Amino acid sequence: MADSLGLLLCDTLWPKPSRDCLAQLDSDPDPEQEPDIKPDPEPELKPEPESERGHFVDRSVPPPESHPRSVYHAWLASRVPTCQNGGYTSAGAQRPLTRANLRLAQRIAELCVPQIFQIFWSRHPFRAFIMVAFSFVRGTFPVFKGYTHALIINEIQCLLSSGHYTWSYLIRLLGAEFLRLAAEKTLDTFATNNEHLVQNSARFIVEYQQMEQRVRLDIPTLSDPTVRDLLAESDLFVSSFQGVGGFGLLSPFDLIRVFSLISELASHIFVLSTISYGPLSIFALLISFLSAAYPLVQSSLLPRGYHVDTPVYSEEEIRLTEKQEQMRQLSLSDTHRPEVMLFGLGPWILQTWAAARQAVLGLHSSQPSLQSPSSIFSHMNVVEIIAALQNLPFVLMLQTSTSLGSLALYRSSVQSIVYTISTLFITLQMAVQGVFLMGAFCASMEIEPFLQPREESRVKYESWSGGMKIEARNLSYTYPGCTEPALRNVSFTLEAGETLAVVGYNGSGKSTLGKVLSRIVDFNSGELLINDVDVRHYEPAELHRATTAVFQSFCKYNGTVAENVGVGYIHDLDCPAALRKAVQLAEGDHIVRSLPHGINTRLDALGLDSMSYSPSGMGACGARAPWASHGLSGGEWQRIALARAFMRAHQPEVHFLLFDEPTSALDAHAQNKIFQTIDSIARGPGADGDAAKVKTVLFITHRLSVARRADKIAMMEHGSITEFGTHDELLKRGGSYAALYHASV
Numbered sequence: 058m059a060d061s062l063g064l065l066l067c068d069t070l071w072p073k074p075s076r077d078c079l080a081q082l083d084s085d086p087d088p089e090q091e092p093d094i095k096p097d098p099e100p101e102l103k104p105e106p107e108s109e110r111g112h113f114v115d116r117s118v119p120p121p122e123s124h125p126r127s128v129y130h131a132w133l134a135s136r137v138p139t140c141q142n143g144g145y146t147s148a149g150a151q152r153p154l155t156r157a158n159l160r161l162a163q164r165i166a167e168l169c170v171p172q173i174f175q176i177f178w179s180r181h182p183f184r185a186f187i188m189v190a191f192s193f194v195r196g197t198f199p200v201f202k203g204y205t206h207a208l209i210i211n212e213i214q215c216l217l218s219s220g221h222y223t224w225s226y227l228i229r230l231l232g233a234e235f236l237r238l239a240a241e242k243t244l245d246t247f248a249t250n251n252e253h254l255v256q257n258s259a260r261f262i263v264e265y266q267q268m269e270q271r272v273r274l275d276i277p278t279l280s281d282p283t284v285r286d287l288l289a290e291s292d293l294f295v296s297s298f299q300g301v302g303g304f305g306l307l308s309p310f311d312l313i314r315v316f317s318l319i320s321e322l323a324s325h326i327f328v329l330s331t332i333s334y335g336p337l338s339i340f341a342l343l344i345s346f347l348s349a350a351y352p353l354v355q356s357s358l359l360p361r362g363y364h365v366d367t368p369v370y371s372e373e374e375i376r377l378t379e380k381q382e383q384m385r386q387l388s389l390s391d392t393h394r395p396e397v398m399l400f401g402l403g404p405w406i407l408q409t410w411a412a413a414r415q416a417v418l419g420l421h422s423s424q425p426s427l428q429s430p431s432s433i434f435s436h437m438n439v440v441e442i443i444a445a446l447q448n449l450p451f452v453l454m455l456q457t458s459t460s461l462g463s464l465a466l467y468r469s470s471v472q473s474i475v476y477t478i479s480t481l482f483i484t485l486q487m488a489v490q491g492v493f494l495m496g497a498f499c500a501s502m503e504i505e506p507f508l509q510p511r512e513e514s515r516v517k518y519e520s521w522s523g524g525m526k527i528e529a530r531n532l533s534y535t536y537p538g539c540t541e542p543a544l545r546n547v548s549f550t551l552e553a554g555e556t557l558a559v560v561g562y563n564g565s566g567k568s569t570l571g572k573v574l575s576r577i578v579d580f581n582s583g584e585l586l587i588n589d590v591d592v593r594h595y596e597p598a599e600l601h602r603a604t605t606a607v608f609q610s611f612c613k614y615n616g617t618v619a620e621n622v623g624v625g626y627i628h629d630l631d632c633p634a635a636l637r638k639a640v641q642l643a644e645g646d647h648i649v650r651s652l653p654h655g656i657n658t659r660l661d662a663l664g665l666d667s668m669s670y671s672p673s674g675m676g677a678c679g680a681r682a683p684w685a686s687h688g689l690s691g692g693e694w695q696r697i698a699l700a701r702a703f704m705r706a707h708q709p710e711v712h713f714l715l716f717d718e719p720t721s722a723l724d725a726h727a728q729n730k731i732f733q734t735i736d737s738i739a740r741g742p743g744a745d746g747d748a749a750k751v752k753t754v755l756f757i758t759h760r761l762s763v764a765r766r767a768d769k770i771a772m773m774e775h776g777s778i779t780e781f782g783t784h785d786e787l788l789k790r791g792g793s794y795a796a797l798y799h800a801s802v
């Protein structure tokens with residue numbers, strides 16, 4: 058109930074435009090409308106060239122002067138560095154305060170602020186209103202303080218000069234000051250608590266939306282470099298909600314503090330205007346402001362590096378920064394520790410890190426980074442001379458018999474005005490960067506997963522009783538950033554209920570084919586038909602529900618055995634009988650029995666927690682702590698992964714079983730048993746040896762003694778299927794399969 062409420066809430070907050078609506082928007086020239094950033098529909102689902110598929114089809118960056126039609130385009134345009142031709146600034150880099158960037162920020166603000174505002178407003182409208190109102194009220198606190206202090210100083214001055222020590226008025230003033238302090242503290246506490254509540258609610262909503270969008274996105278989408286940068290900046294926006302200026306970033310909450318600054322400024326100006334100190338006032342004021350502002354102006358004129366803006370990094374600097382971080386991570390990583398120790402990588406890590414770090418810190422630079430003594434002295438002298446000028450207005454005002462209290466109030470007001478203006482300026486500078494991060498967040502919410510079909514071309518996956526029919530026609534696929542295709546013109550047909558063994562040399566594309574068939578990665582050209590329908594018409598989630606798999610690089614979750622197995626069919630995560638059965642099918646019951654807490658034993662996914670040096674694994678007196686996680690051997694982990702796949706394999710909605718080297722770490726006996734299990738699952742519940750097949754099976758293996766069990770065998774070489782048929786047919790042919798088979802037996 059709570060979950061659905063949360064979902065409802067977030068859907069309401071961030072209504073996802075319907076695809077029909079988005080399609081209309083795409084053709085609508087109105088720049089105010091939000092276009093979808095998914096590629097145009099593929100009318101006949103003909104394979105398209107890679108360059109035309111993807112989420113941001115319009116990759117052309119509009120010139121900064123133009124009016125970007127969407128948040129995404131404005132965000133993208135802001136990443137083009139003004140100083141270079143081509144390329145983008147790295148994710149998170151500070152945008153320079155140019156006119157073009159200010160215009161882009163304004164456009165993003167126009168498009169995003171209403172949505173972000175709704176996040177604040179949606180849950181606690183009254184509290185959000187109070188928060189803004191209190192921001193104004195809190196801005197006036199310093200003025201009240203200055204005013205009451207001035208009254209007290211004046212009264213003391215009056216008592217001392219008159220010689221009549223009547224304390225009643227002073228006591229009343231001190232009482233008023235005490236009340237002011239108490240009221241300020243109470244209001245402050247209430248405002249802070251209120252702000253925390255509104256802030257935490259807003260933080261939860263943006264984090265929820267970030268997570269929701271992240272779990273939606275598929276691998277092809279996430280491998281797009283622009284999407285990665287967009288998500289990185291979106292993450293920075295979400296991080297900025299962690300508190301005032303979290304990570305040096307400006308969240309919308311910090312922007313609300315601008316209201317406080319404005320009201321503080323206004324109240325100080327008002328106070329100054331009420332102090333009368335004679336005809337020399339304008340002159341005195343001018344001197345006061347100049348002398349108070351000079352140090353701030355001076356610091357903003359200091360050489361680059363002292364600025365608030367992050368400098369623009371060169372490609373070499375980015376490379377060095379990545380290198381230093383990579384080495385730092387390597388030195389901290391427990392996962393890499395065994396090889397770091399074994400291969401004696403410590404000195405190499407240290408040396409590489411030191412070289413990169415020194416370069417990043419500019420320690421190799423021949424330019425002295427410190428100011429020369431003469432320039433330091435000149436700055437110091439000027440500052441001191443200017444500071445001395447601050448006393449001049451007092452001298453002028455004393456001539457006009459201004460009270461001491463007024464002088465104190467005057468001084469604190471002048472300094473506060475200068476300080477508030479400089480804070481406002483810095484805040485607004487940071488706000489521009491914050492706006493671009495906000496734009497990244499809003500644009501990231503519009504990303505549609507690459508594999509998701511458009512509503513108008515969607516076809517519901519219809520299961521066939523005998524399993525899943527798979528037909529590949531000239532499938533080709535090249536990994537992003539690679540030049541050599543991993544799959545080349547792969548064609549084959551696997552009838553529903555058949556078992557296919559894919560064999561071949563290392564790197565021949567077997568695992569890639571498995572990922573393409575299970576719709577984890579896409580293909581660049583060709584066609585893939587599932588149950589005679591082009592796979593691009595199906596919702597990937599529907600196909601995934603009909604599939605179970607053990608991938609070659611299966612996951613090891615840092616959790617209990619039950620969790621590691623149960624995630625295979627999340628509905629039965631808490632069902633001991635289903636977990637036990639899956640473990641039994643994977644021949645893993647003896648492993649579970651040997652574990653200290655049975656199926657509830659926590660497993661050590663990194664393989665290091667259970668080693669003696671790990672403090673987390675040891676309880677009092679060096680005994681094994683009950684919470685300590687337990688290590689497993691490679692073969693034992695493989696059985697856990699198999700059990701996970703078996704959790705859902707026998708479910709009626711599952712029609713395709715994919716096993717990529719499922720028994721590579723198992724002994725021959727265990728391997729045979731596992732394949733018998735797979736075969737019996739493929740024949741349906743309670744089936745005997747002659748029962749009809751109800752599931753299609755594809756297994757990838759290097760063990761040709763196992764492959765011969767399959768109905769069909771595909772021999773892969775250099776990304777292509779070079780031989781296809783039964784074991785006997787391929788042996789008779791005397792080609793690569795026959796040669797490999799004879800070499801292996």
Ligand SMILES: Nc1ncnc2c1ncn2[C@@H]1O[C@H](COP(=O)(O)OP(=O)(O)OP(=O)(O)O)[C@@H](O)[C@H]1O
Pocket residue numbers: 536537539543561562563564565566567568569570609
């Ligand atoms: N994530 C990736 N990014 C880029 N290239 C990849 C990626 N994964 C695999 N490749 C490349 O694709 C080709 C096929 O790899 P694949 O893993 O499909 O081979 P395989 O036949 O399963 O190999 P093996 O028998 O060693 O498991 C190889 O040349 C490999 O280098």
